[in-house]
Amino acid sequence: MPIKTTNDTLNNLPIPERISYIFNCYAPEEILITSSFGTSSAFLLYHISRFNTKPDVHFINTGFHFSTTLQYRDELAHLFGLNIIDVKPDFEDHSYTEYEKLWQRDPDACCELNKVSPLEALKKKYKVWVTGLMAHQSDTREKISIVEVNPAILKFNPLFDEDPTKITDKLKKLKIPLHPLLEHGFESVGCMQCTDRGVGRDGRWQGLNKTECGLHNFQKKD
Ligand code: SF4
Secondary structure, eight states, rough: OOOOHHHHHHTSOOOHHHHHHHHSSSSSGGGBBBBBOSSHHHHHHHHHHTTTTSSSSEEEEOOOOHHHHHHHHHHHHHHTOOOOEEOOOOOOHHHHHHHHHHHHHHHHHHHHIIIHHHHHHHTTOOOOOOOOOGGGGOOGGTOOOEEEEEEEEEETTTTSSSGGGGGHHHHHTOOOOOOGGGGBBBOOOOOGGGGBBSTTTTBBBBSSSSSOSSSSOOOOOO
16 A cells, blocks of 8 residues: 555554554564663553553663653563663773764764664664654654655654644643653753753753654654
């Protein structure tokens, strides 16, 4: 079925039916699930865990995360029955970025070595990549759709039309624990060096001309 037709059909379905669709189309071992275990991550993981028992969930572990994120990862893994797989950068690459404090002078290169490169290797093993991206999270994400043909892999964004400002309330209603840094004003959480308090994604890479880590290829705005 053409991608546009698939998207038109899925757009009208609620999240559980969208996720059901992808698990019906692909075997679990063909589906790559990643999570940053950030402030909105639990919402997607909650929905996935209702369809897939003990799903593999890959965490791009840069080695620069807050300890609270790692604790939150483990808490959600226990709650949802997730099999967490840490995806780590090459040891020498990571050491270089740490020694050089590369995030200060070349954050794109730092993200490339610690995040993008490890994920690229992983993507080759799967047919479809399920993400928690939402179009209204930022200008760069505004053109995403549920199903996208990425150069290396099919992407599936079942939350693409969710309002990110409402996710926290939805998690509370579901009695799902929140990321501990949320109550301290961090609405988006990534690596320690590149995360500050802020509304939406404003706290990421503050003061730099950078809004994304490079894991995703977004279409440019018209
Ligand atoms: S978010 Fe910052 S510290 Fe983390 S990999 Fe990217 S530049 Fe490096």
